[in-house]
Amino acid sequence: MPSSIPSIPDSQLGLSQSEVALLRQHQQIALSHHQHGSSSSSRAASHASSQGRLLLDPTSLNALAAHFDRLMYSIQQRWQALSQQTQLATQVQYDRAGNAIQMADAEIARFRAILREIDELQVEFDKVRRIGEIVKGFKARVERLERRV
16 A cells, blocks of 8 residues: 555554444445545555555545435434334324224213113103002002992
8 A cells, every 4th residue: 555645553443343344334435436436545445444444544534524424414314204204103193092082982971871861761760660550559449449339
């Protein structure tokens, strides 16, 4: 690797091996997108990577920063979309639960109205039965009086 391109050993970055691998991968992607066909920086990054180093030249770092900015923006957009979907799903479930509660309340009210009607009919039934007993009593008296006469 030419000595004019500054680099740093991966071990000095304070990253895990998987994070270093991800950083190398993204540096390759950033440089290949940044150069549009010129592969000298990409080759330099590959060479540095094969030696356990990360390029520190301004072009590589600018490309990597721009790449990570785009990546972060993409992640934020996806996070916002998922957040909106979650919020919508939560609202739908909340509305469904609200509707279920309203329907249950309506059914409870209808059931209570039916029970009130049953109670009213029971009271009317008891009144009619008492009147019927009174009428039977009068009828029996009248029949006794007729037999006497």
